[in-house]
Amino acid sequence: MKPNPALGPSRRRRSSNTSRLTAAALLLISLLQPGLLRQAQAGDIEVLHWWTSGGEARAALALKASMQAKGHSWKDFAVAGSGGDSAITVLRSRVVSGNAPAAAQIKGPSLQAWAREGVLTSINEVARAERWDELLPQVVSDQMKYRGDYIAVPVNVHRVNWLWVNPAVFARTGAKVPNSWDEFFAAAETLKKAGVIALAHGGQSWQDLTLLETVAIGVGGADFYRKAFVLREAAELSGPTMEKVLTTYKRIKPYTDRNAPGRDWNLATAMVIKGEAAMQLMGDWAKGEFLAAGSLPGKGFICTPAPGTAKSFIYVVDSFAMFKLKNPANSAAQRDLASAVMSPEFQEAFNLSKGSIPVRLGLKMDRFDDCAKASALDFNAAAKSASLLPSIANGMAAPSAIEWALKDAVSQYWNSDKMSAAEAMKRMVEATRAK
Numbered sequence: 001m002k003p004n005p006a007l008g009p010s011r012r013r014r015s016s017n018t019s020r021l022t023a024a025a026l027l028l029i030s031l032l033q034p035g036l037l038r039q040a041q042a043g044d045i046e047v048l049h050w051w052t053s054g055g056e057a058r059a060a061l062a063l064k065a066s067m068q069a070k071g072h073s074w075k076d077f078a079v080a081g082s083g084g085d086s087a088i089t090v091l092r093s094r095v096v097s098g099n100a101p102a103a104a105q106i107k108g109p110s111l112q113a114w115a116r117e118g119v120l121t122s123i124n125e126v127a128r129a130e131r132w133d134e135l136l137p138q139v140v141s142d143q144m145k146y147r148g149d150y151i152a153v154p155v156n157v158h159r160v161n162w163l164w165v166n167p168a169v170f171a172r173t174g175a176k177v178p179n180s181w182d183e184f185f186a187a188a189e190t191l192k193k194a195g196v197i198a199l200a201h202g203g204q205s206w207q208d209l210t211l212l213e214t215v216a217i218g219v220g221g222a223d224f225y226r227k228a229f230v231l232r233e234a235a236e237l238s239g240p241t242m243e244k245v246l247t248t249y250k251r252i253k254p255y256t257d258r259n260a261p262g263r264d265w266n267l268a269t270a271m272v273i274k275g276e277a278a279m280q281l282m283g284d285w286a287k288g289e290f291l292a293a294g295s296l297p298g299k300g301f302i303c304t305p306a307p308g309t310a311k312s313f314i315y316v317v318d319s320f321a322m323f324k325l326k327n328p329a330n331s332a333a334q335r336d337l338a339s340a341v342m343s344p345e346f347q348e349a350f351n352l353s354k355g356s357i358p359v360r361l362g363l364k365m366d367r368f369d370d371c372a373k374a375s376a377l378d379f380n381a382a383a384k385s386a387s388l389l390p391s392i393a394n395g396m397a398a399p400s401a402i403e404w405a406l407k408d409a410v411s412q413y414w415n416s417d418k419m420s421a422a423e424a425m426k427r428m429v430e431a432t433r434a435k
């Protein structure tokens with residue numbers, strides 16, 4: 001240690017003794033409480049998300065806890081509603097005003113769009129050190145990168161094409177859990193005659209399109225889905241298979257209730273949990289709601305692939321895009337966030353609550369339930385047989401302008417008593433030209 005020339009000889013000695021003592025004390029403290037010294041570099045970590053329902057909030061807590069354990073202070077930036085549509089609107093205004101959060105729940109092609117705007121930062125340093133390329137399915141790692149740099153970290157894999165069933169309601173009414181669309185309508189009729197709401201639906205445009213994509217893959221198959229929604233071929237979007245999809249879709253409506261318009265998805269799940277409705281067609285974030293309500297798989301609820309979709313897998317990968325930050329402590333916290341999200345501990349804890357499965361390959365599934373185990377097996381099988389497909393309704397398959405335009409077109413068809421399937425197809429083709 002350099003002597004301080006501003007001090008006299010005795011003060012200098014006292015000063016260096018004091019420094020030695022302070023250093024020893026700090027060492028002792030750091031040995032006893034490693035978290036305390038790290039606090040010096042602690043940053044604020046603000047994360048925008050829309051995980052506000054019971055199951056989602058439990059999952060988000062796992063993230064908060066892992067960041068706090070690293071000594072950072074967590075600033076929750078949750079914006080409820082509409083499958084994230086409101087959250088993205090709020091995010092845009094924050095970014096435009098130069099006040100971006102550290103990370104935001106952004107997924108699919110939107111990651112590239114945000115990166116092109118120059119507002120995202122590279123997290124290659126963490127990704128390389130932890131060898132993410134080897135830990136992720138390539139379909140996922142490709143999407144997390146912009147021009148070869150990781151700009152986002154993936155959290156999970158959700159499956160969209162699930163049917164959630166209240167078995168007590170089925171037993172009481174004598175309805176049979178359906179595997180095909182014919183069986184679905186037979187069960188729905190039995191349930192309706194028994195005075196039960198067959199299908200809990202939330203009439204919001206993203207849920208209307210979620211329902212349509214599920215019918216599309218069930219009726220038309222994986223190849224049709226890819227051509228219609230991933231490649232967006234006009235001939236498929238307005239061909240005979242799509243017409244069959246749209247008429248099947250519309251046949252479902254009489255089995256939903258009058259109060260469906262505007263309803264949040266988790267309130268629809270609550271109807272199935274309480275036995276007010278028999279089924280819901282929804283992604284496995286719905287499972288998070290059953291679990292949060294204390295309902296157990298195979299007992300309180302049953303999960304089964306949506307009719308006709310046993311071999312297909314419509315996926316959603318939630319991810320956090322990383323924004324450029326000015327404060328170095330906050331950037332360090334952001335790197336800690338990226339690392340924590342990919343850790344086996346977090347992947348397990350988060351996904352056990354969220355209803356999804358870990359996106360990190362090779363993790364043990366022992367603590368997961370049968371729905372998640374089936375999802376993991378089907379994910380791998382679908383990846384091999386080209387029936388792994390991105391959700392168009394949940395931000396995975398199209399630029400957001402097209403996705404929003406499709407949601408509008410499909411909701412108009414769902415809600416109209418007069419619109420023909422032909423008119424709906426015309427509007428869907430127009431929607432794919434949205435910019």
Ligand code: BGC
Pocket residue numbers: 050056083084158265285316317318394395
């Ligand atoms: C997201 C899920 C979320 C769900 C409902 C989906 O688009 O991927 O993480 O739970 O919307 O908000």
